Amino acid sequence: MVSQLEATKIDSPCHLPYHIEGLVQVFTASHRSFFTNVIAQALRIAGQGTPVLVVQFLKGGIGQGYDHPVRLGQHLDWIRCDLPRYIDTPELDESEHRALRQLWQYTQNVVSEGKYSLVVLDELSLAINFGLIPQDEVLAFLKKRPSHVDIILTGPQMPKAILDVADQITEIRRSQHL
Numbered sequence: 001m002v003s004q005l006e007a008t009k010i011d012s013p014c015h016l017p018y019h020i021e022g023l024v025q026v027f028t029a030s031h032r033s034f035f036t037n038v039i040a041q042a043l044r045i046a047g048q049g050t051p052v053l054v055v056q057f058l059k060g061g062i063g064q065g066y067d068h069p070v071r072l073g074q075h076l077d078w079i080r081c082d083l084p085r086y087i088d089t090p091e092l093d094e095s096e097h098r099a100l101r102q103l104w105q106y107t108q109n110v111v112s113e114g115k116y117s118l119v120v121l122d123e124l125s126l127a128i129n130f131g132l133i134p135q136d137e138v139l140a141f142l143k144k145r146p147s148h149v150d151i152i153l154t155g156p157q158m159p160k161a162i163l164d165v166a167d168q169i170t171e172i173r174r175s176q177h178l
Contacts, residue, residue, distance in 0.1 A: 022117075022150040024142055024165055028125065028158040029172040035122060037172070038154055042120050046076035053116040054078040055107050057100060057133070058087035058123045077116075079103070090130035097132070104133050114146040125155030125162070135159055 027038050039054065046052040052075060059080045070078040081087075082099045092100065104127075111119055127133040142151060142165055153162060163169055 020148060022145070022148050023167040025150065025152045025168045025170070026158050026163060026166040027152060027154045027170045027172065029156055035154060038120055038122070038152055041152075042076060042118060043072065045118050046073055049075060050118060051116045052076045052118045052120070053107075053110065054120040054122065055103065056080045056122040057103060057127045059083075079106075087126075087130075087132075090132060092132065100127070100132055104137075108137075108141050111141070111145050111149060111151075114149065117148065118150045118152070120152045121154070123155040124153050125158040127155075128159055128162075129157055135161055138162065139165065 042052045042054055054076065056079070072078055081103045083096050085096075087096070087100075107119070107121070110116065124133065124138065128135045128138060139161060142162075145151060153166075158169075
């Protein structure tokens, strides 16, 4: 027999005697396809009750968009750009460019509201390097975000200006086994 345990809910907010600053973390590699470690971290944090947002800027093909987030568990929202395809080039048609700009604007707005404590911006470096999202806008976004929000940026060839403002940089390398 398995019994159900109910955790008592505390309705009063927890006030810490100190302020915790959010971090800017960068996960980068010379290749794509290293997102597993980052999503595992996001899932672990969301599983502990912390609100998490994962934004995938260059992944499409499922007709999702910011207005149809996938909810994983109670505390993780996952959104992709409303694109008909996976983006691997700076050449976008007008509707694709509009969808990417709308997702970037939505991301900035929702982060400024402070709803999420962790925000993962997947492959943002490629969007910057392709000239699809201006680096200056990203730097301004990082500077003006609510101070408690942790931001994780991922992608290969992370621009130096982003690395310069990061609190933590993780470079993922493939080891050569001889």
